Each structure stands twice: as C-alpha cells, then as structure tokens.
Amino acid sequence: MTARPPRATEADIALLLEGTYPFVSGGVSSWTHQIIQAHPELRFALVFLGSRRSDYPEMRYTLPPNVVHLETHFLHDTAGEARPGAPRGRPGNTAAFADIDALHHAFRHGSSVAPATVHAACAHLKPGGALPEADFRHSEAAWQRITAHYRQHCADPSFVDYFWSVRIMHQPLWQLARIADQLIPARAYHSISTGYAGFLGALLTHATGRPLILTEHGIYTKERKIDLFQSEWISDNRNAFQRDPTELSYFRQLWIRFFEWMGRLSYDAADPIISLYEANRTRQIADGAAAARTQVIPNGVALERLAPLRTQRRTDGPPVLCLIGRVVPIKDVKNFIRAMRSVRTRLPEAVGWIAGPLDEDPSYVAECRNLIDSLGLGEAVRLLGMQRIDTLLPKVRLVVLSSISEALPLVVLEAFAAGVPCVSTDVGACRELIEGQDAADRELGHAGAVVGIADPQALADAALTLLASPARWQAASEAGVRRVEARYSDALMFQRYRTVYERALAPSPCKEHSP
Numbered sequence: 001m002t003a004r005p006p007r008a009t010e011a012d013i014a015l016l017l018e019g020t021y022p023f024v025s026g027g028v029s030s031w032t033h034q035i036i037q038a039h040p041e042l043r044f045a046l047v048f049l050g051s052r053r054s055d056y057p058e059m060r061y062t063l064p065p066n067v068v069h070l071e072t073h074f075l076h077d078t079a080g081e082a083r084p085g086a087p088r089g090r091p092g093n094t095a096a097f098a099d100i101d102a103l104h105h106a107f108r109h110g111s112s113v114a115p116a117t118v119h120a121a122c123a124h125l126k127p128g129g130a131l132p133e134a135d136f137r138h139s140e141a142a143w144q145r146i147t148a149h150y151r152q153h154c155a156d157p158s159f160v161d162y163f164w165s166v167r168i169m170h171q172p173l174w175q176l177a178r179i180a181d182q183l184i185p186a187r188a189y190h191s192i193s194t195g196y197a198g199f200l201g202a203l204l205t206h207a208t209g210r211p212l213i214l215t216e217h218g219i220y221t222k223e224r225k226i227d228l229f230q231s232e233w234i235s236d237n238r239n240a241f242q243r244d245p246t247e248l249s250y251f252r253q254l255w256i257r258f259f260e261w262m263g264r265l266s267y268d269a270a271d272p273i274i275s276l277y278e279a280n281r282t283r284q285i286a287d288g289a290a291a292a293r294t295q296v297i298p299n300g301v302a303l304e305r306l307a308p309l310r311t312q313r314r315t316d317g318p319p320v321l322c323l324i325g326r327v328v329p330i331k332d333v334k335n336f337i338r339a340m341r342s343v344r345t346r347l348p349e350a351v352g353w354i355a356g357p358l359d360e361d362p363s364y365v366a367e368c369r370n371l372i373d374s375l376g377l378g379e380a381v382r383l384l385g386m387q388r389i390d391t392l393l394p395k396v397r398l399v400v401l402s403s404i405s406e407a408l409p410l411v412v413l414e415a416f417a418a419g420v421p422c423v424s425t426d427v428g429a430c431r432e433l434i435e436g437q438d439a440a441d442r443e444l445g446h447a448g449a450v451v452g453i454a455d456p457q458a459l460a461d462a463a464l465t466l467l468a469s470p471a472r473w474q475a476a477s478e479a480g481v482r483r484v485e486a487r488y489s490d491a492l493m494f495q496r497y498r499t500v501y502e503r504a505l506a507p508s509p510c511k512e513h514s515p
Contacts, residue, residue, distance in 0.1 A: 005069075005070040005071070005072070006063065006067060006068055006069055006070055007069055007070075008043070008045065008068035008069040008184060009184055009185075010043075010184055010185045010186070011043045011044060011045035011068055011069055011184060011185075011186045011187075012042040012043045012044070012186065012187050012188070012505060013039075013042055013043075013044050013045070013186060013187070013188055013189070013190050013501065013504075013505075014044075014045040014046075014047060014183065014184075014186035014188075014189045014190070014204070015032065015036075015044055015045070015046050015047065015190050015191075015192065016047050016049070016189060016190065016191040016192065016197040016198075016200050016201050016204075017032065017046060017047065017048050017049065017192055017197060018049045018050075018192070018193050018195050018196050018197035019049070019050055019051070020032065020192065021033060021046070021048075021061065021192075022046065022048070022059045022060060022061040022063060022070075023048065023050065023056035023058070023059055023060060023072075024056075024060060024360075025060045025061075025357055025386060026325070026326060026356065026357070027217070027325075027326070027409075027410065028192060028217050029060065029061065030410060031217070031299060031410065032192060033061055033064070034490060034494075035494075035497060036064050036066060036067060037064050038490070038494040038497070038498075039066070039494075039497075039498065039501065040064075040065075040066050041066075042066060042501065043066055043068045044066055044067050044068065044069075045067075045068065045069035045070070045071075045183075045184060045186055046063075046067055046069065046070045046071070047071055047073070047179065047183065047197075047200070048070070048071070048072045048073065049073050049074075049075060049176075049196050049197055049200070050072065050073070050074050050075070051074065051075060051076045052074050052076055052077050053072075053074045053077055056072075056074075069184055071179075071183075073175065073179055075172040075175060075176075075196060076172070087134075087137065087138045088138065089138060089139070089140065090134065090135060090138055090139045090140070091139060091140050091141060092131075092135040092139025092140055092141030092142055093124075093130045093131060093135065093141065094141050095130070096124045096129075096130035096131040096135075097131065097141050097142065097145055099117065099120050099121050099124060100121055100124065100131065101145065102117060103117060103118065103121045103261075103265075104261060115268070118202075118206065118265065118268055118269070119206045122177075122202060122203050122206040122207070122265075123206070123207075125173055125174060125176075125177040125203070126177045126180065126181050126203070126207065127177065127178060127181050129177070132174075133171070133174035136170065136171075136174070137167075137171075146162075146163060146166055147159075149166075150162050150163075154250060155250045156249070156250040156251065161251060162251075162254075165251050165254055165255075166254075169254075169255060169258045170258075172196060173199065176196060176199055176200045176203060177203055179200060180200055180203040180204045180207060181207070183204065185208075186210065187210060187504075187505050188210055188211045188212075188213065188501070188504035188505055189201050189204050189205060189210060189211070189212045189213065190212075190213040190214075190215065190504075191212065191213070191214050191215070191266065191270070192215050192216075192217070193216060193217075194214070194216065194259075194262060194263040194266040194267070195259060195262055195263070195266075196262070198214060198262060198263065198265070198266030198270070199262045199265055199266060201214065201266060201269060201270065202265045202266055202268070202269035202270075205269045205270075206269065211271065211504045212266075212269050212270045212271070213270065213271075213272060213274070213500060213501075213504055214266055214267070214270035214272070214273045214274065215274040215275075215297075216273075216274070216275055216276075216280065216284065216407075217276055217407040217408070218280070218405065218406070218407035218428065260287070263287055263288070264287070264288045267284065267287070267288050267289040267290070267293075268288075270293065271293045272293055272294070272295050272500060273289045273290075273293045273294045273295075274294075274295055274296070274297050274500070275294065275295075275296055275297075276296065276297070276298055276299055276407050276408035276428075276429060277296060277298060277407075277408050277428070277429035277432060277437075278296055278437075279428075279429070280407065280428075280429075281294045281295070281296050297493060297496045297497065297500075298408055298429075298487065298488055298493065299408050299410055299413060299488065299493060300413070300488050300489045300490035300491070300492055300493030300494070301410060301413040301414050301417050301484065301488060301489070301490055302417075302490050303417055303484070303485060303489050303490070303491075305390070306389075306390075306393075306414060306417035306418050307417060307418075309390065309393050309394050309417075309418040309419070310418060310419035310481070312394040313394050313419065314394060314395050317395075318349040318350060318351050319347070319349065319350050319351075319397040319398070319467055320350075320351055320352075320353055320395055320396045320397050320398075321340065321343065321350060321351070321352050321353070321396075321397065321398045321400050321463055322352070322353040322354075322355055322392065322396040322398070322399055322400065323336045323352070323353070323354050323355070323356075323399075323400050323401065323402060324355045324356060324387075324389075324392070324399060324411045324415075325355075325356045325401070325403070325409075325411065326356045326357055326360055327354060327356055327357065327358050327360070327361065327364060327365050327368060327383065328360050328361045328364060329361065329364055329404075330403060330404055330405050331356075331401075331402065331403045331404075332402045332403055332404050332425075332453075332454065333354060333364075333368050333402065334367070334368060334371055335402035335425075335454055335455075335456050335459065336352065336354070336400055336402040336456075336459070337352070337368060337371050337372055337375065337377065337381055338371075338375070338456035339400070339402065339456040339457070339459035339460040339463070340352040340377060340380065340381050340460070341375045341376075341377060341456075341460075342456060342457055342460035342461075343460045343463055343464060344377065344380055346464055347464060347467065350380075350467070351379075351380050351381070351382070352377075352380065352381040352382070353381075353382055353384055353392075353396070354368070354381070354382065354383045354384060355384045355385070355386070355387040355392055356385075356386065357385065357386055358383060358385050365383070368383065369383065389411075389414050389418075393414065393415060393418040393420055394418070396415075396420055397420070397467065397473075398420065398421055398422070398423055398448075398463055398466060398467065399411065399412065399415040399420050399421070399422045399423075400422070400423050400424070400459065400463060401422065401423070401424040401425060401427075401430060402425055402456075402459060403424075403425055403427050403428075404425070404427065404453050404454065405427055405428070406424075406425075406427040406428035406429075406430060407428045407429065408428060408429040408433070409428065409429075409430065409433075412424065412430065412433050412434075413433070413484050413488045415480070416433075416447055416480030416481060416483060416484040416488075417480075417481070417484045417485075419477045419478075419480070419481055420477065420480070421447055421448040421466055421473060421476035421477055421480055422434060422447060422448040422480070423448050423449045423450075423451070423459060423462045423463050423466065424448065424449075424450055424451075425450070425451060425452065425453045425454075425455075425459070426450050426451065426452060426453065427453065430450060431450045433447070433483070433488075434446060434447050434448045434449065434450050435447075435450065436483070437487075441483065441486075441487070444479050444482045444483050444486070445475060445476070445478070445479030445482075446475075446476060446479055447476050447477075447479040447480030447483055448462075448466065448476050448480070449462035449463075449465070449466065450462075
C-alpha cells in the first residue's frame with residue numbers, strides 16, 4: 001500500500017520542482033536530496049509539477065524526515081476536466097488582457113518592465129482575479145487578442161494550429177495560480193528551474209512578499225530549445241520546398257518564446273539567481289537576469305564517502321568505459337555506442353557499460369539496443385540500468401559523457417573523487433571540470449579529455465589515448481582528485497547554500513500569506 005504523502009500547515013522552504021525530485025532519479029534530483037538532508041533544521045515543503053500522472057508512477061527517493069509536506073500537480077492531465085454545460089460567451093476584461101499584452105511586448109523586445117506591471121499581471125491570474133481561466137477560454141477579448149496576434153506575428157498558414165498551440169501552452173498558468181493560492185505558508189520559496197516551476201515561484205513571491213531563490217542547473221530555455229527541435233508533436237505545415245532544416249518551424253519558435261517569457265518572469269521575481277558555473281551565469285544575464293542578483297555555486301560531492309573507493313580499484317579484467325546517466329536522447333548514448341565500436345577495433349578487450357535508468361524513454365532504449373546489435377558489439381556494450389556509484393566506480397577505468405547538453409554533472413565530480421578520469425563532450429562546465437577554470441586551477445592538470453559533440457571517433461581516440469598510457473591515466477586521476485578536493489566538496493556547497501537560506505529567512509517586512 002502506498003504511504004500517504006506528508007502534510008503540514010506551514011514550512012520554512014517550499015521547493016518548487018518541475019519533473020525531478022522525488023519522482024526521477026539522478027542529476028538534479030540527487031542534488032535536491034542532498035540539499036534537504038544537509039539542512040535538517042529546516043522544514044521543507046515539496047511542490048512537484050509533472051506533465052501527466054501516468055509519467056510518474058512512484059517516488060524514487062525516501063523522503064528525509066524534514067520534508068514535512070508534499071503535493072503533486074500534473075499540468076497536462078485531462079481526466080476530470082470536463083465542465084458541465086456548454087461554454088457561454090463573455091466579454092472579458094480588456095484592461096487585464098492589455099496588462100498581459102504589455103508584459104509580452106516588453107519581454108519580446110527586451111524592454112525593462114516595471115515591478116508593478118509584473119505584479120498586476122500575476123494578480124490577474126489568481127482565483128478571483130481580473131482574468132479568470134473562463135475568460136481566456138471563452139471571452140470575446142481573448143478571441144480578439146488571439147486573432148490579432150495571429151495576423152501580426154504568425155508565419156504559418158494554419159490558424160487552427162496557432163489557436164490550439166496558444167491554448168495548450170497558456171492553460172497551465174491558471175492551474176499554477178490555483179496552486180499558488182492554496183499552498184501552505186512558507187518563509188521562502190526555492191525553485192530549481194525557470195519554466196513552470198519558476199513561474200509558480202513568481203506568482204508566490206508576488207502574492208506573499210516572501211523571497212524567491214532560483215537555482216538553474218542547466219539553462220531551462222536552452223534545454224527546451226533542444227527538446228523542441230527534436231519534438232515530433234509540434235506542427236510544421238511548411239511544404240518540402242519551404243522547409244529549411246536549419247530553421248525552426250513557427251510553432252517551435254512560439255513555444256521557445258513562451259518559455260523565454262516565463263524565464264524573464266522568474267528572473268524578475270528571484271533574488272538570488274544561482275547558476276552552477278560562470279558561463280551559465282553569463283547566459284542568465286543575457287536572457288534578462290539582473291547581474292547583481294546572480295551568483296555561482298558549483299555542485300559538490302561527498303568526499304568522505306567517495307575517497308575510499310580509490311583503494312578499492314580493480315586492476316584485473318578488461319578496461320571498462322562507463323557512461324553514467326539516463327538513457328535519453330540528450331545524453332546521446334548512441335554516440336557512446338558508436339565510439340565503443342572504434343575503441344574495440346583497436347582495443348578488443350575493452351567493454352562499455354551504460355549505467356542509468358532505462359524507463360524514461362523506452363523507444364530510445366530500444367534504438368540503443370538495436371544499434372549495439374547492428375554494430376556487432378553484443379556483450380561488449382551492456383545496458384546495466386540503475387547502479388550504485390559506490391560499487392560501480394571501483395570497476396571503471398574511464399567515465400565517458402557523450403551528451404549534447406549538460407550543466408555541471410555530478411557524475412564527473414563523483415568519478416574524480418573516486419580517482420577515475422573522464423572523457424566528455426564539450427558541453428556545460430565539462431571543459432572547466434576536466435581542464436581547469438582559471439590559471440591556478442589549470443595548474444592542477446587535465447583530469448581527462450574534452451572532445452566535440454556528436455563525434456564518436458574523437459571520443460574513441462581520446463579514451464584510447466588515456467588507456468594506452470598508464471602514466472597519462474595516473475596523472476589524469478591525480479588531477480581529478482586534486483580538483484574535486486579543492487573546489488567541489490559538498491561541504492563547501494552546503495556552506496554556501498546555508499548562507500543563501502539564512503539571508504532568505506532573515507526577518508524582514510513582508511506580506512502575510514493570503515488564505
């Protein structure tokens with residue numbers, strides 16, 4: 001029998017989580033679990049936002065005792081949404097729609113927005129506000145706005161596709177407004193992305209006056225661009241002569257602008273705005289974040305737990321190259337599999353392991369299995385499913401990341417702490433992790449190698465170069481240990497977040513939560 005989720009009447013920190021903890025393993029979820037456990041004196045409420053309930057059948061983590069409240073919301077479930085009776089036309093509040101238009105216009109053109117304008121727009125969406133969901137769905141004012149925007153901006157001939165795209169992307173905003181209105185009081189809010197979670201954070205901070213902390217592991221809008229470029233469900237009505245494969249269709253562009261709009265709202269509401277490394281902080285500023293509110297707090301790993309793994313290293317058996325991560329397209333697992341074909345040509349005893357959850361994208365997993373078979377790799381490349389890092393890393397000679405997008409991957413830091421070098425594509429913070437960030441860091445040496453995206457031969461060559469020279473491998477191992485001990489311990493990360501939380505929770509004049 002499934003345990004009932006914890007419920008409380010108040011909390012210190014409300015964590016706003018989109019598609020991650022506690023229903024998805026690894027990555028951001030592991031970090032979230034760490035942060036909660038590192039602050040046992042604080043009471044956390046978790047607000048989980050997902051697509052559909054069926055996508056998240058069970059929790060992947062045992063909640064720490066200081067998680068006092070959990071609620072789950074699914075923004076694209078349609079069950080139970082039928083409304084009795086036929087919809088009735090209504091005029092709609094033209095002034096409220098004008099405020100939303102002004103916000104869209106300012107963000108579209110990169111203009112500054114007065115806080116009062118943002119506050120008014122957020123207030124319009126809340127229950128009892130000037131722009132109820134029924135007005136968006138059925139009012140004359142909404143129809144006029146949608147048709148006018150179609151004539152002005154839409155570069156696709158299908159009005160029907162445009163109409164339903166606008167409907168689908170905006171409808172969750174009213175659900176988020178209801179969530180914000182009903183959430184238990186919290187002393188501060190902490191969103192782990194922009195997007196829908198960040199938008200919820202903006203609604204909450206505007207409604208209550210409580211501070212919003214924003215941590216972006218990867219840049220949400222950048223990751224959604226990658227997702228949208230690969231998506232097959234978004235219409236592209238251009239014919240074969242009109243379609244340029246280097247250009248996004250209008251409806252993909254529409255979704256991207258929508259996520260950028262929500263990102264700007266999140267940045268305008270949040271202080272501080274935290275990234276994992278300097279390049280992402282720069283990207284946040286370019287996307288509209290106030291530079292003075294931004295800061296960098298890198299990920300950290302438990303050195304005391306991982307350091308003993310260095311002495312447990314196996315020296316017998318074949319060299320193991322291991323990709324540790326979710327088996328999903330953004331990790332480009334096929335790139336790793338193709339690289340293993342080249343590795344095996346020159347080092348036949350080498351084997352490849354893929355360690356990570358297999359249930360997020362079953363069709364992609366099937367494609368990976370087919371590729372392994374078609375390349376004749378058989379038992380040489382194995383999909384292991386989820387594995388414990390503590391038992392996995394002592395058996396691994398090289399950790400390999402073949403991703404097309406990363407932020408600051410914990411798995412690289414965990415590998416370094418265990419004395420395992422890494423070969424990675426040039427994504428996120430991987431180059432600075434492997435080669436060093438500044439002059440002092442670079443003096444520690446290279447902890448592996450960095451290659452271009454989607455280049456399996458380069459990935460294979462870099463791995464073989466390290467494996468062919470015990471001295472080079474040992475130097476990379478020692479460089480990784482020195483780097484993670486100097487800059488990426490969990491103790492240092494927790495200390496920095498403790499300061500962030502203390503600042504957010506310090507007494508200050510603010511509005512009380514409105515029931």
